Amino acid sequence: MSSKTSEPQGPTSGDSDGKTDLKPTTEIDDVAIRFAGDSGDGMQLTGTKFTDETAMAGNDLSTFPDFPAEIRAPAGTMAGVSGFQIHFSSHDIHTPADRVDLLIAFNPAALRANLEDVRSQGMVVINSDAFTQKALTRAGYEEDPREELKTRYALVEIPLTRLNREALQGLSLSQREADRCKNFFALGLLCWLYCRPTEATERWLAGKFKGDVLQANLTTLRAGFAFGETTELFPVHYTIPSAKIEAGTYRNITGNSALAWGILAAGKQLSMPVFLGAYPITPASDVLHEVSRHHEFGIKTFQAEDEMAAVSSTIGAAFAGQLGVTISSGPGFILKQEALGLAVMVELPLVAINVQRAGPATGSPTKTEQGDLLAVLFGRHSQSPVPVLAASTPGDCFHIVLEAFHIATKYMTPVVVLSDGYLANSAEPWKIPDVDSLPRSTVNFAGRETMGADTEFEPYRRDPATLARPWAIPGTPGLEHRIGGLTKEDISGNVVYTAENHQRMVDLRAAKVARIAEDIPPLEVEGPDSGELLVIGWGGTRGAITAAVESAREDGLSVSQAYIRHLNPFPSNLKEVLTSFKHVLCPELNEGQLAMLLRSRFLVDVQSFSKVAGQPFKVQEIRERIDSFLTEKS
Amino acid sequence: MAAEVAPKLTRKDFVADQEVRWCPGCGDYSILANVQRVMPELGVPRENIVFISGIGCSSRFPYYMDTYGFHTIHGRAPAFATGAKAANPNLSVWVVTGDGDGLSIGGNHLLHTIRRNLDIQILLFNNQVYGLTKGQYSPTSALGMRSKSSPQGSIDHPVDPISYALGCGATFVARTIDVDAKHMQQVLKRAHDHKGTSFIEILQNCPVFNDGIWEDVEDRKTRAKNTLVLEHGEPLVFGSEGERKGILMQDGRPQVIDLADDDDPKERGVVIHDEKLETPSYASALATLTRPDFPLPVGVIREVEKTCYEELLEDQIKEAVDQKGAGDLHALLHSGDTWTVS
Numbered sequence: 022m023s024s025k026t027s028e029p030q031g032p033t034s035g036d037s038d039g040k041t042d043l044k045p046t047t048e049i050d051d052v053a054i055r056f057a058g059d060s061g062d063g064m065q066l067t068g069t070k071f072t073d074e075t076a077m078a079g080n081d082l083s084t085f086p087d088f089p090a091e092i093r094a095p096a097g098t099m100a101g102v103s104g105f106q107i108h109f110s111s112h113d114i115h116t117p118a119d120r121v122d123l124l125i126a127f128n129p130a131a132l133r134a135n136l137e138d139v140r141s142q143g144m145v146v147i148n149s150d151a152f153t154q155k156a157l158t159r160a161g162y163e164e165d166p167r168e169e170l171k172t173r174y175a176l177v178e179i180p181l182t183r184l185n186r187e188a189l190q191g192l193s194l195s196q197r198e199a200d201r202c203k204n205f206f207a208l209g210l211l212c213w214l215y216c217r218p219t220e221a222t223e224r225w226l227a228g229k230f231k232g233d234v235l236q237a238n239l240t241t242l243r244a245g246f247a248f249g250e251t252t253e254l255f256p257v258h259y260t261i262p263s264a265k266i267e268a269g270t271y272r273n274i275t276g277n278s279a280l281a282w283g284i285l286a287a288g289k290q291l292s293m294p295v296f297l298g299a300y301p302i303t304p305a306s307d308v309l310h311e312v313s314r315h316h317e318f319g320i321k322t323f324q325a326e327d328e329m330a331a332v333s334s335t336i337g338a339a340f341a342g343q344l345g346v347t348i349s350s351g352p353g354f355i356l357k358q359e360a361l362g363l364a365v366m367v368e369l370p371l372v373a374i375n376v377q378r379a380g381p382a383t384g385s386p387t388k389t390e391q392g393d394l395l396a397v398l399f400g401r402h403s404q405s406p407v408p409v410l411a412a413s414t415p416g417d418c419f420h421i422v423l424e425a426f427h428i429a430t431k432y433m434t435p436v437v438v439l440s441d442g443y444l445a446n447s448a449e450p451w452k453i454p455d456v457d458s459l460p461r462s463t464v465n466f467a468g469r470e471t472m473g474a475d476t477e478f479e480p481y482r483r484d485p486a487t488l489a490r491p492w493a494i495p496g497t498p499g500l501e502h503r504i505g506g507l508t509k510e511d512i513s514g515n516v517v518y519t520a521e522n523h524q525r526m527v528d529l530r531a532a533k534v535a536r537i538a539e540d541i542p543p544l545e546v547e548g549p550d551s552g553e554l555l556v557i558g559w560g561g562t563r564g565a566i567t568a569a570v571e572s573a574r575e576d577g578l579s580v581s582q583a584y585i586r587h588l589n590p591f592p593s594n595l596k597e598v599l600t601s602f603k604h605v606l607c608p609e610l611n612e613g614q615l616a617m618l619l620r621s622r623f624l625v626d627v628q629s630f631s632k633v634a635g636q637p638f639k640v641q642e643i644r645e646r647i648d649s650f651l652t653e654k655s
Numbered sequence: 656m657a658a659e660v661a662p663k664l665t666r667k668d669f670v671a672d673q674e675v676r677w678c679p680g681c682g683d684y685s686i687l688a689n690v691q692r693v694m695p696e697l698g699v700p701r702e703n704i705v706f707i708s709g710i711g712c713s714s715r716f717p718y719y720m721d722t723y724g725f726h727t728i729h730g731r732a733p734a735f736a737t738g739a740k741a742a743n744p745n746l747s748v749w750v751v752t753g754d755g756d757g758l759s760i761g762g763n764h765l766l767h768t769i770r771r772n773l774d775i776q777i778l779l780f781n782n783q784v785y786g787l788t789k790g791q792y793s794p795t796s797a798l799g800m801r802s803k804s805s806p807q808g809s810i811d812h813p814v815d816p817i818s819y820a821l822g823c824g825a826t827f828v829a830r831t832i833d834v835d836a837k838h839m840q841q842v843l844k845r846a847h848d849h850k851g852t853s854f855i856e857i858l859q860n861c862p863v864f865n866d867g868i869w870e871d872v873e874d875r876k877t878r879a880k881n882t883l884v885l886e887h888g889e890p891l892v893f894g895s896e897g898e899r900k901g902i903l904m905q906d907g908r909p910q911v912i913d914l915a916d917d918d919d920p921k922e923r924g925v926v927i928h929d930e931k932l933e934t935p936s937y938a939s940a941l942a943t944l945t946r947p948d949f950p951l952p953v954g955v956i957r958e959v960e961k962t963c964y965e966e967l968l969e970d971q972i973k974e975a976v977d978q979k980g981a982g983d984l985h986a987l988l989h990s991g992d993t994w995t996v997s
Contacts, residue, residue, distance in 0.1 A: 505718070
């Protein structure tokens with residue numbers, strides 16, 4: 022980390038009151054901070070607003086919200102701690118950072134739950150008003166940790182509760198209401214500390230609240246900012262120059278918002294109405310919420326009675342000629358497998374999204390995992406091939422939905438899209454794509470006019486290029502036909518049970534999905550095309566793998582990286598890539614599912630690096646594994 | 656429904672070219688024939704008709720209808736139908752299910768589809784047994800029924816399909832009998848004309864695993880005595896001439912009285928059938944009438960009006976477009992805070 026300090030100078034940018042900047046600023050290029058408090062303290066909101074300000078300041082950024090599954094766990098307990106981490110930088114970054122430079126803890130439990138992630142000698146800001154004996158006990162501290170902390174961290178004690186109350190004196194708020202605003206005092210303080218503007222937050226507040234509540238939040242936000250300027254607790258504050266990123270218009274986006282917007286975009290790009298059938302489940306529900314806010318796109322949203330009805334209604338809508346999409350997380354996705362098997366059998370297009378979470382069973386609903394890869398590939402009974410795509414960044418979630426719909430409609434098949442809890446809630450700056458540059462395609466329904474006058478309609482006569490069967494929708498005269506789960510005769514679609522036909526249909530469905538490989542770009546290797554070690558991954562671990570591999574290469578190690586977006590079928594050059602390296606390491610947030618697939622498919626000695634802790638990889642974990650791996654093998 | 660005039664169709668236009676594979680003597684044959692007979696009279700273009708089924712003997716139905724058809728998975732036909740109808744409200748959607756498919760594995764989907772009141776028809780064939788899996792007791796089987804999976808007698812209390820549908824808030828509930836062609840056709844037409852989810856229980860004989868379960872109401876000789884044919888505005892009178900009886904309500908309980916040939920049932924206090932009562936208590940009381948103390952009600956038990964899901968769904972889209980204009984992808988992607996890097 023490089024830094025340079027400058028002397029006090031003129032008014033800071035964004036200081037609308039024209040006050041003079043009283044303190045020196047230090048320029049740094051990279052910082053990670055974490056907000057932590059009770060789940061009722063508004064940490065996610067505070068983090069999100071700080072993220073917006075940071076984005077407006079032009080930094081690259083990556084966030085990691087980490088919150089409990091309980092809506093309001095008992096206040097002050099470890100179980101109720103909610104955290105929001107943001108990593109921002111003047112250069113390109115790939116992860117929310119392994120360790121934070123600053124932790125702001127609203128109570129002892131938040132301190133205890135998060136302290137181990139603060140770098141040595143990092144800054145720990147605490148709300149000293151919350152450090153009562155009772156709160157310390159609730160958090161599990163046998164004695165007050167503050168004295169000991171001072172030896173390892175730069176501890177800054179701020180009476181946040183009292184300062185906030187004082188700032189809000191004179192407004193007609195109850196003490197309880199006033200206390201609820203203290204997160205904005207902290208936000209104001211941190212905006213000052215890192216020279217963030219506060220306009221976007223003020224604008225957001227003005228749109229969200231009115232009257233005394235608006236006034237209170239604005240007042241405490243500004244009071245927090247001013248407190249930073251005047252208190253002696255912070256001798257300097259920091260600037261982080263804007264990152265040099267590709268020209269364009271940017272916004273922050275989370276994976277879930279991107280999925281939702283991808284769904285809305287699909288209707289536009291394929292010029293077809295969309296039907297979303299879903300049942301609420303963490304962490305996928307936000308996609309349903311976001312899409313439901315945009316009925317002006319003509320999309321029909323259906324909150325079904327359960328996961329089976331969610332997918333079944335979606336297949337029903339696809340049968341009737343709409344773009345069907347269903348969304349859930351692992352426990353819900355598993356309930357959909359039966360119906361997805363039917364969609365494979367009747368060869369109707371739909372997109373099934375699984376925002377994976379830590380399991381098995383209910384597991385840890387708000388924590389991330391990549392444990393469902395083999396389940397989506399092989400978790401239906403019998404031979405039931407489906408294309409599977411996995412998003413690798415929050416912004417990628419947008420594009421992948423569009424691609425999934427193109428594949429689904431071109432090949433007449435259900436397509437599975439994998440995201441995960443980390444991508445779902447993490448934000449990154451996203452270069453907004455030019456709508457005109459997004460892929461478009463046209464869906465042609467079968468019509469009577471495409472057939473001879475006396476010809477019977479043949480629902481399983483395939484397009485020789487794609488092996489797709491025709492999509493003939495109810496309402497089309499002359500194409501009345503029946504589909505269903507029973508084995509169908511090739512071409513005619515009549516129910517038959519002959520051995521020869523059964524084998525042929527199994528083979529045809531497999532060949533159709535395999536053929537999609539022709540539409541998939543070759544796997545790209547980042548770094549040299551061959552060498553000692555290839556680190557290969559998929560999905561939301563991409564950022565951590567990239568950061569680890571880049572750092573290893575900077576240190577002169579022969580390491581390259583590839584990540585697989587298309588998990589079925591694989592890119593056609595995958596074997597060639599794998600065999601160009603002496604060793605292959607596959608980090609995954611599961612017990613080696615992709616590694617198992619690669620080994621069985623290509624007979625390559627892929628070594629798994631597994632973590633199943635409900636948390637994303639730290640860059641350092643992967644870097645250390647790369648180092649130890651190369652040492653072992655040399 | 657579609658405005659265009661359908662070409663005159665006949666029953667044959669609805670007969671698919673597939674060999675029907677139900678057991679000889681199965682009640683499903685008669686139901687299929689009556690449905691095929693009614694279809695041309697509905698005024699719906701054939702291409703707009705969709706039959707959707709789950710799993711079981713009854714659920715093979717769509718394969719035999721020359722319309723659009725979808726044989727789906729066990730219990731979930733109402734959910735598939737919901738998606739199809741919501742996607743295209745112009746379709747005339749018919750769900751075919753059975754007592755196992757609809758009330759066992761599919762009970763939940765049936766509940767929620769009925770309460771949403773999509774404008775569809777649900778035909779539940781009730782033979783009180785699992786046929787396709789070869790003879791286990793079903794959710795409508797009588798307590799004590801001996802079957803392959805209940806050799807000592809079933810210890811499940813049965814569910815009554817009509818009471819279930821009423822409990823779900825059904826806006827149209829009716830019952831008919833597989834062999835009573837005329838009655839079934841009337842009921843099917845009424846169901847189609849009703850705007851909302853129409854639930855019809857069709858009593859159906861399984862000659863292989865539960866033969867004769869409905870004999871007293873199927874047999875022409877005993878039918879009049881054992882069924883109460885419901886007509887809106889008409890008194891609850893049953894039995895053949897010379898043995899007429901009526902039903903009246905005493906302290907909220909139904910009671911059978913004998914009627915002389917020249918009795919005016921109204922004057923005797925016999926209940927006048929009213930399908931349109933908003934509160935379901937009367938319909939529920941009818942549903943509790945069981946043999947041998949009471950006749951089995953057949954016909955339309957309840958028909959009331961409620962909004963339909965698919966219409967409200969489209970209304971919300973219109974409302975959103977009116978308020979915000981048609982969705983603009985560029986504007987959506989640029990909504991909220993953005994910044995430009997040059």
